[in-house]
Amino acid sequence: MAETRESLTSYKHRLGDALDNRFLRQAMDKFAVAYRASRENAFAGMDVAELIQQVADIKAAAIDDNKALLAQFVTKARAHGITVHLADTAEDANRIIGEIAQKTGSKKIVKSKSMTAEETHLNKWLENLGLEVTETDLGEWIVQLRKEGPSHMVMPAIHLSRFQVADLFSDVTGTDQDAEIERLVKVARKELREKFVQADMGITGANYALADTGTIGIATNEGNARLVTTLPKVHVALVGIDKLLPTIADALTVNRILPKNATGQAITSYVTWITGPSECKTTPSGKREMHIVFLDNGRSNIAADPVFSQVLQCVRCGACANVCPVYRMVGGHQMGHIYIGAIGLITTYFFHGLENAKNLVQNCTNCGACKAVCAGGIDLPHLIKEIHARIQDEAGHPLQSLLLGKVLKNRKLFHRLLRTAYLAQKPVIDKNTGPAPKEKGPGFLRHLPMIFSSDHNFRRLPAIARVPFRDRFARLNRPVENPRFTIALFSGCVQDFVYPEHLEAAMRGFAQHNIHVVFPMDQSCCGLPAVSMGETSAARDVALQNLDAMAMGCTNYDAVHYIVTLCASCASHLRHGVPKLVRDYAPEKAAAFADKVVPFSVFMNDILGIAPEAGAGADAGRKTAFHSPCHLCRGLGVHDSPHELIEKSGNQYVPTDEEETCCGFGGSFSTTFPAVSNEILTRKLDDVTGSGADLLVTECPGCVLQLRGGAVKQGRKLTVCHLAELLYPSS
Amino acid sequence: MAEPTTGRKKDDSAAVFTQKASLVSACVHGVKDWAAALDKTLALLAEKPPLDPQVPSEKKTDPSARILAAPNLDHERFRHLSEKCGPYPHIQLIRDNLRNFPGGIDMGVTTADYGIADTGTLVINSNEEETRLATMLCEVHVAILGVSDIRETALSMTGELAALTREKGSYTAFVTGASRTADIERVLAIGVHGPLELHIILVEDD
Numbered sequence: 038m039a040e041t042r043e044s045l046t047s048y049k050h051r052l053g054d055a056l057d058n059r060f061l062r063q064a065m066d067k068f069a070v071a072y073r074a075s076r077e078n079a080f081a082g083m084d085v086a087e088l089i090q091q092v093a094d095i096k097a098a099a100i101d102d103n104k105a106l107l108a109q110f111v112t113k114a115r116a117h118g119i120t121v122h123l124a125d126t127a128e129d130a131n132r133i134i135g136e137i138a139q140k141t142g143s144k145k146i147v148k149s150k151s152m153t154a155e156e157t158h159l160n161k162w163l164e165n166l167g168l169e170v171t172e173t174d175l176g177e178w179i180v181q182l183r184k185e186g187p188s189h190m191v192m193p194a195i196h197l198s199r200f201q202v203a204d205l206f207s208d209v210t211g212t213d214q215d216a217e218i219e220r221l222v223k224v225a226r227k228e229l230r231e232k233f234v235q236a237d238m239g240i241t242g243a244n245y246a247l248a249d250t251g252t253i254g255i256a257t258n259e260g261n262a263r264l265v266t267t268l269p270k271v272h273v274a275l276v277g278i279d280k281l282l283p284t285i286a287d288a289l290t291v292n293r294i295l296p297k298n299a300t301g302q303a304i305t306s307y308v309t310w311i312t313g314p315s316e317c318k319t320t321p322s323g324k325r326e327m328h329i330v331f332l333d334n335g336r337s338n339i340a341a342d343p344v345f346s347q348v349l350q351c352v353r354c355g356a357c358a359n360v361c362p363v364y365r366m367v368g369g370h371q372m373g374h375i376y377i378g379a380i381g382l383i384t385t386y387f388f389h390g391l392e393n394a395k396n397l398v399q400n401c402t403n404c405g406a407c408k409a410v411c412a413g414g415i416d417l418p419h420l421i422k423e424i425h426a427r428i429q430d431e432a433g434h435p436l437q438s439l440l441l442g443k444v445l446k447n448r449k450l451f452h453r454l455l456r457t458a459y460l461a462q463k464p465v466i467d468k469n470t471g472p473a474p475k476e477k478g479p480g481f482l483r484h485l486p487m488i489f490s491s492d493h494n495f496r497r498l499p500a501i502a503r504v505p506f507r508d509r510f511a512r513l514n515r516p517v518e519n520p521r522f523t524i525a526l527f528s529g530c531v532q533d534f535v536y537p538e539h540l541e542a543a544m545r546g547f548a549q550h551n552i553h554v555v556f557p558m559d560q561s562c563c564g565l566p567a568v569s570m571g572e573t574s575a576a577r578d579v580a581l582q583n584l585d586a587m588a589m590g591c592t593n594y595d596a597v598h599y600i601v602t603l604c605a606s607c608a609s610h611l612r613h614g615v616p617k618l619v620r621d622y623a624p625e626k627a628a629a630f631a632d633k634v635v636p637f638s639v640f641m642n643d644i645l646g647i648a649p650e651a652g653a654g655a656d657a658g659r660k661t662a663f664h665s666p667c668h669l670c671r672g673l674g675v676h677d678s679p680h681e682l683i684e685k686s687g688n689q690y691v692p693t694d695e696e697e698t699c700c701g702f703g704g705s706f707s708t709t710f711p712a713v714s715n716e717i718l719t720r721k722l723d724d725v726t727g728s729g730a731d732l733l734v735t736e737c738p739g740c741v742l743q744l745r746g747g748a749v750k751q752g753r754k755l756t757v758c759h760l761a762e763l764l765y766p767s768s
Numbered sequence: 769m770a771e772p773t774t775g776r777k778k779d780d781s782a783a784v785f786t787q788k789a790s791l792v793s794a795c796v797h798g799v800k801d802w803a804a805a806l807d808k809t810l811a812l813l814a815e816k817p818p819l820d821p822q823v824p825s826e827k828k829t830d831p832s833a834r835i836l837a838a839p840n841l842d843h844e845r846f847r848h849l850s851e852k853c854g855p856y857p858h859i860q861l862i863r864d865n866l867r868n869f870p871g872g873i874d875m876g877v878t879t880a881d882y883g884i885a886d887t888g889t890l891v892i893n894s895n896e897e898e899t900r901l902a903t904m905l906c907e908v909h910v911a912i913l914g915v916s917d918i919r920e921t922a923l924s925m926t927g928e929l930a931a932l933t934r935e936k937g938s939y940t941a942f943v944t945g946a947s948r949t950a951d952i953e954r955v956l957a958i959g960v961h962g963p964l965e966l967h968i969i970l971v972e973d974d
Contacts, residue, residue: 064953064954067954068954071954116936117936117937118936173961174951175949175951175952175960176949176951176952179951179952192950192951192954193951194951194952195951195953195954197952197953198953199952199953199955202952218952218953218955218957219957221952222949222952222957222959222960223820223959225960226822226959226960226961227822229961230822230823230870230871230872230961231822231823233870233961234823234870247933249934250930250933250934252933252934252938258947258948258949258950258960259947259948259949259960259961259962260904260947260960260961260962260963261960261961263900263903263904263941263961263962264904264961266939267897267900267901267904268867284926284930285926285929285930285933286923286926286930289922289923289926289929290923292922293923300950302792303788303791303792303886303887303888303944304887304889304942304944305944306792306943306944306945306946306947306948306962307941307942307943307944307947307962308941308942309939309940309941309942310929310932310933310938310939310940310941310942311938311939312933312934312935312936312937312938312939312940313936313937313938314937315895315897315937315938315939316895316896316897316937316939317897318867318897319867324937
């Protein structure tokens with residue numbers, strides 16, 4: 038578990054240690070691959086998007102209605118004889134539970150797994166009162182014995198090997214234990230049975246709290262929660278107020294997704310529904326004493342926040358960690374404070390404060406994999422950026438981020454700096470472009486400029502072009518008679534200044550297909566880098582500038598049929614990010630603009646419907662893998678168009694397992710966390726190489742920068758290019 | 769109670785139930801009637817290896833001894849089972865005071881109120897402590913379920929579930945397969961804090 042006030046440097050050291058931990062890496066990678074398959078299997082034949090929408094609707098309505106549901110639950114529960122407590126803060130909850138233990142004379146406590154109890158650090162509190170607390174979920178027991186926190190919300194010990202567990206159990210039992218999983222599980226069965234039998238009090242969480250009947254629902258696999266709620270004389274359930282739902286039908290709807298998303302199971306082995314004190318033959322009344330402690334701890338404030346209320350749609354399945362490329366590399370202790378994964382990056386700020394959240398929240402490539410699987414339909418990547426911005430507003434913006442924001446807001450200054458950068462780098466450009474003779478760019482930077490530290494050197498960085506695309510456009514643009522379409526080209530800054538050859542290739546294609554192209558010179562960076570650095574106001578300024586620039590004096594953008602971009606990140610940001618940023622400034626304008634934005638592959642394949650062999654290069658017929666930019670597959674929902682274009686180019690499209698996994702670029706992510714970025718990149722390139730492809734095509738200059746730079750640096754026999762270059766190579 | 773289902777639908781649901789329960793390594797056995805269900809229970813008990821006590825016991829027990837708990841069978845059926853156990857003195861048939869067996873019992877046999885086909889789940893009214901303990905402390909859980917009590921999905925029987933769960937003091941269990949974990953290296957292991965095996969006996973004529 039992270040100490041508070043950890044510096045970014047020390048956090049990076051922790052990440053480095055995790056990356057060096059070979060077992061952790063293997064365990065996490067195996068898990069990521071297996072999870073993907075088992076989740077797909079669990080949802081086979083179901084309309085997942087619709088199920089998620091149902092859950093999102095149910096949870097959103099329940100959050101809106103939270104106060105009424107709580108009141109209804111409390112009335113019912115009290116009628117059943119449950120003592121209900123309301124805890125405003127984590128400390129209140131701990132104190133209440135400690136007092137229950139003292140009043141009931143409980144000395145020994147057994148617990149079943151509860152993330153809410155982890156949130157409040159309940160065990161530490163109770164142990165300080167001299168109580169013995171035993172976690173009975175196998176994974177929780179293991180991490181408790183190791184004095185660690187859980188590294189995953191549903192698989193707390195996923196970071197450990199059987200050998201580590203065997204050593205631990207040998208210590209606990211005083212006899213040597215074999216590293217055989219079946220036997221280790223039996224050791225826990227035996228060791229913990231005693232604890233169940235001796236316990237005075239049982240503590241659980243709850244997955245559901247049903248207002249209409251005062252019932253709690255608990256999902257488990259091991260059966261420990263059943264013993265925890267049956268053998269001891271006292272049962273205390275610690276429940277976040279976000280777990281309230283109107284009826285069992287709502288809970289059953291959520292429960293159709295929760296286990297499938299968590300572990301790929303159709304349902305957990307046990308779902309237990311408890312409505313008030315149940316029979317307990319060892320008490321004088323014949324009933325167990327039952328308490329429910331409802332925890333707020335900031336949840337009411339979240340519920341009232343128009344941006345963040347959706348955080349409470351989380352059902353704690355942990356899927357956002359399971360698919361996260363960063364989690365896959367570094368594990369949960371590095372990818373969360375108490376709550377793990379994308380949701381943890383957000384809730385840490387609310388539940389455990391800015392200091393614990395400030396480093397974590399930057400550790401996101403913004404790939405959107407979490408959003409695509411979230412059971413509650415939460416826009417996690419967007420909220421992570423919002424938290425990042427909020428933290429910077431509260432704690433102060435770092436100089437680098439402030440400068441970036443200032444520069445981006447002023448297009449002329451930004452572009453002048455890029456031109457100056459070309460001159461500054463001249464002495465360090467390496468003309469040798471590696472094993473890709475067709476690549477005609479200005480080459481790679483031989484040494485990194487001083488501003489980069491040495492660990493950025495994991496990929497060759499491209500040089501800035503001598504002549505940016507904007508200065509080439511007039512020469513490239515030929516008048517078209519009776520054009521099929523008129524399009525505005527949005528270049529984005531990386532293609533404008535680093536890879537103008539991508540846009541040049543596209544211009545050849547547009548000319549072949551009778552497309553009239555306009556290039557508004559006042560367009561600037563799309564603003565995504567500012568968003569990813571937490572500079573919301575700069576991002577908004579840039580968005581408004583672009584809205585004006587691309588309108589070219591017309592209303593509703595009706596001067597053009599489409600706004601085409603070769604950068605999937607720009608496309609996704611222009612279509613979805615910009616309307617969000619300017620919703621209080623120019624919502625209609627932004628909507629009209631967003632409607633016109635299409636990525637290159639969609640324009641060529643689906644709108645123009647280009648024929649096969651169009652522009653097929655001389656060395657066609659190569660086995661070609663596609664790296665789908667996160668902002669293309671998940672950001673824009675484009676999956677097949679690029680495959681079809683690869684086939685149309687005369688090459689053979691080869692599917693790869695990790696096609697839609699992030700390359701690790703993530704804009705500022707790769708410069709903030711170069712070591713993690715490098716490992717994600719290497720895993721990606723291994724997958725491509727393993728498929729037998731020797732050509733890797735993508736549709737985003739950032740991905741080209743990362744993948745080509747990595748392929749060259751690692752000496753791989755792999756050519757990386759943009760889809761436009763594949764279709765319309767220079768002759 | 770549930771509206772009557774057509775014979776065709778009943779067969780489909782039973783087939784789906786059997787398939788889904790088998791996927792989570794429950795063993796499903798079809799029998800004609802209750803008498804056959806009790807015979808099957810005793811046959812399963814006869815095959816069962818001796819108990820592995822989970823807490824140290826003072827007295828050495830006879831390796832042939834078997835403890836069979838049947839807390840929620842109605843009086844008539846319990847008597848019937850008791851008669852069937854008659855010829856086997858090594859079987860200790862109990863229905864009360866299961867707290868006296870913290871180290872475990874060989875087999876718990878219970879009725880199940882409903883089956884849910886699409887997940888292979890049993891719904892068991894566990895309001896009574898003895899029912900809970902029998903299904904938690906046993907090494908082998910045998911659940912007897914009437915074919916006519918199988919429903920297609922949990923959502924299709926919310927009325928019946930609401931009726932079970934709204935009662936004061938209600939403790940309703942969904943049981944799907946044996947107790948399991950994947951907490952070590954995400955490798956599936958059966959039998960953590962609950963039964964090591966789950967057998968479901970489907971009774972045609974309930």
